[in-house]
Structure formats: structure tokens, C-alpha cells
Amino acid sequence: MxxxxxxxxxxxxxxxxxxxxxxxxxxxxxxxxxxxxxxxxxxxxxxxxxxxxxxxxxxxxxxxxxxxxxxxxxxxxxxxxxxxxxxxxxxxxxxxxxxxxxxxxxxxxxxxxxxxxxxxxxxxxxxxxxxxxxTNAVSREIHKKNVAIIEERAPIAIIPERRKNRPYLKYAALALLALTVGGLGGSQLYLNHIDTQNQLAQEAANQQLDAKVQQATFVIENPLPAATLQVEKQGGNYHIVAGAFRVEANSDKKVKQLRAKGFKARKIGVNRYGLHEVVYSSYSDRIEALNALRDIKKSHNRDAWLLVKTLD
Structure with missing residues (x-):
């Protein structure tokens, strides 16, 4: 073997x-x-x-x-x-x-x-x-050296353009500057007016909303007591298998029998052979699962075994 x-x-x-x-x-x-x-x-x-x-x-x-x-x-x-x-x-x-x-x-x-x-x-x-x-190591210093070499061979020079003296251009620039300043002042007044109108509209909307909320407010004189439910959900990847059944009704019957004996039994789905698997319980800690398996094999089912599987 x-x-x-x-x-x-x-x-x-x-x-x-x-x-x-x-x-x-x-x-x-x-x-x-x-x-x-x-x-x-x-x-x-x-x-x-x-x-x-x-x-x-x-x-x-x-x-x-x-x-x-x-x-x-x-x-x-x-x-x-x-x-x-x-x-x-x-x-x-x-x-x-x-x-x-x-x-x-x-x-x-x-x-x-x-x-x-x-x-x-x-x-x-x-x-x-x-x-x-x-793979070969990537050296980024080589690229930096290449860039430095290229800059030495082909330096970039900025040459200012020579212009003839044209005095009429100076007056045109002054006129354009005056129009720009005037336009900016008018634009600022217009934007201030819009902000004022938006603020007034927002305050009116808030007042209408407060009035509607006050009209819709009501009080429950005899409220029902709050109900607290405690649902125990089993988790973990270590499962103690009790058996696998071809017929699903038999697996349901097995779960009821084990729960009647105090086990946290449940079905964990169908395995790759098409059998419905039933487990005594599931654990998150492997040592705890092995100890529980040892007790079950001694007192209840010597054929029980441990399944390590992540459930959806």
C-alpha cells in the first residue's frame, strides 16, 4: 500500500x-x-x-x-x-x-x-x-544617466523674440485692462446677487419642510415591547461528520435524532458523490474539534470523522 x-x-x-x-x-x-x-x-x-x-x-x-x-x-x-x-x-x-x-x-x-x-x-x-x-534586477539609475547625457548633448535654449517699438500697442493694452477690470467688477456684483437669491430660497424651503414635519408628527401611546431574539449560528471549517445519505429525507431524520440527543446537528450540503452530509457540530478551532471527535467516537459513533471544509 x-x-x-x-x-x-x-x-x-x-x-x-x-x-x-x-x-x-x-x-x-x-x-x-x-x-x-x-x-x-x-x-x-x-x-x-x-x-x-x-x-x-x-x-x-x-x-x-x-x-x-x-x-x-x-x-x-x-x-x-x-x-x-x-x-x-x-x-x-x-x-x-x-x-x-x-x-x-x-x-x-x-x-x-x-x-x-x-x-x-x-x-x-x-x-x-x-x-x-x-528575473533580472531593475536598475533605474541607468535611465537617469541617459537623460543627463541627452541634456548635455542637446541643451534647450530660450531666445526672446525681438519686437519693434510700437507705441499704439501700449494704449490698446491699457484700454483692454480697463475693460477687464470693469467686467470683473460687474461679474462680481452679479454673482453676489445670485448668492443672495439662493440663500433666501433655501431659507424659505427649510421653513416649509419644518412645517410639514410638525404636521406629520404623531405619538404612540401604547408601544409594543421590543423583542430580542438570540439566534445561534454555527461557524468554523472543522465539521464532525455523522453520516451521508443518498435520500435527503433520511438526512433530515438523522438531524432530528441527533438534536434530540443534545447535539447541534445540521446538514452542510451535498458532497461530490451526491450524498447529503450530516454533522454533529462545527468548530472554528481544530484542537477543540479533535477533542469533540474523540468523545463522540467513544460514546456515540466510532465511525465519525473530521471534515475540514469552508462552507459558503
Whole structure:
């Protein structure tokens, strides 16, 4: 069984893939980056890490293997357990476990599992098709030097135009100046008159508006008491799945049964297989969701599993 292939498939869709009794592979979105020295541009990606503390089976990996290989869920769990046992045996012998396109696992000096991620695959689907590229640095000083050189070779000179002495032009200029000043004075008087008329019209309109508002004012003697409604809306991207049903009526029935037992059950839509999914509840915090899943598997449904999905 190519376990790393199944883990890699799930890393495209989920932020946490647990390998029971070994640890969890976590992903975190990293923004696009520019290397200042090499002038290389790197697209946004999912950075893969490993957490040895998360070892409890959440059912995600086993359910996916069961679906792909068309085998029972319990058989998939047993196959994962055998693979993990083999990995631990190699690690205790000092060997490095290379998971293709995921990274390398190796015990450190303290006896804990260290992880070195692979940089050959980008698990961020939003960045599909984007790759690293390198470009030359842009130097703007070159353009400044070129402009300076051009100005030295072709200076711009302003030569005043020589005019003959024409005394009659002086009197024409004085007449034009007098007409301009007179026109500006008349224009200013006209504009002042318009401003005065606009102000009077505005005051009259305000008085009419105040009169209409006073006529329309009324008082409610016995107002109804204000009603306050508290609506609880579930949110978060971590959902504990109770089941998926081909017939929608069955999913509605399942929601009623779970709510009767105190769960905040609801339907979250139809998955890509055309099944109506029902969840026990949804959480914003991943650790809180995993703790709730652990309690549900112990006390209510051992086949429940965690779905990481952003709902519309």
C-alpha cells in the first residue's frame, strides 16, 4: 500500500492528516515570496509540518483508503496500523523514512520524530500552474544617466523674440485692462446677487419642510415591547461528520435524532458523490474539534470523522 500517495491526496484538500499512532501532517498557507539576492519569485504555497502529539485516529485517512481501495473501514485501519509499525521499526534502527513528495522522517537525538518537508510539490490548489521564476534586477539609475547625457548633448535654449517699438500697442493694452477690470467688477456684483437669491430660497424651503414635519408628527401611546431574539449560528471549517445519505429525507431524520440527543446537528450540503452530509457540530478551532471527535467516537459513533471544509 502506497501510504504516502493517500496522504498526499488528502493534503490538497485538508489542513490536517493524521497517521494514527505516529503523528499528523499539518499544512499552513504561506504568501508569495521574493528572494532579494537571487531575484527569484516563489508562488504562494502550503507549508507542510509534522506534529508527533496528534496520534489519535480521526477516521479521515482510513475512510479515504476504504473508499479508494473498495475495502471495509476496519480493514483499512488494520493496513494503516501495519504500515505504521513498520515505519517505527525502521526509525528505531536509525533509518530515514522518505515519503514521496511529502518529506523525510527521522528520529533526533532526543528520541522524537523530526521532519524535513519536500519542496517539489505545492499542495495549494489556488496556486495551480504557478512555478518559480527568476528575473533580472531593475536598475533605474541607468535611465537617469541617459537623460543627463541627452541634456548635455542637446541643451534647450530660450531666445526672446525681438519686437519693434510700437507705441499704439501700449494704449490698446491699457484700454483692454480697463475693460477687464470693469467686467470683473460687474461679474462680481452679479454673482453676489445670485448668492443672495439662493440663500433666501433655501431659507424659505427649510421653513416649509419644518412645517410639514410638525404636521406629520404623531405619538404612540401604547408601544409594543421590543423583542430580542438570540439566534445561534454555527461557524468554523472543522465539521464532525455523522453520516451521508443518498435520500435527503433520511438526512433530515438523522438531524432530528441527533438534536434530540443534545447535539447541534445540521446538514452542510451535498458532497461530490451526491450524498447529503450530516454533522454533529462545527468548530472554528481544530484542537477543540479533535477533542469533540474523540468523545463522540467513544460514546456515540466510532465511525465519525473530521471534515475540514469552508462552507459558503
Amino acid at each position: 502506497q501510504l504516502e500517495t493517500y496522504i498526499a491526496d488528502l493534503l490538497y484538500r485538508y489542513d490536517c492528516v493524521i497517521l494514527p499512532e505516529l503523528g499528523a501532517f499539518l499544512t499552513k498557507r504561506v504568501s508569495a515570496q521574493i528572494h532579494e539576492t537571487t531575484h527569484s519569485f516563489y508562488p504562494p504555497k502550503k507549508l507542510v509540518s509534522f506534529n508527533e502529539q496528534l496520534q489519535h485516529n480521526d477516521g479521515l485517512l482510513a475512510s479515504y483508503i476504504s473508499e479508494v481501495e473498495k475495502i471495509p473501514y476496519d480493514v483499512a485501519v488494520e493496513k494503516i496500523a501495519k504500515k505504521v509499525k513498520t515505519i517505527k521499526s525502521y526509525l528505531t534502527q536509525g533509518e530515514t523514512i522518505a515519503l514521496h513528495h511529502i518529506g523525510d522522517l527521522k528520529l533526533n537525538v532526543e528520541g522524537h520524530i523530526g521532519f524535513e518537508p519536500s519542496h517539489h510539490v505545492n499542495y495549494l490548489t489556488d496556486a495551480f500552474g504557478l512555478s518559480q521564476f527568476t
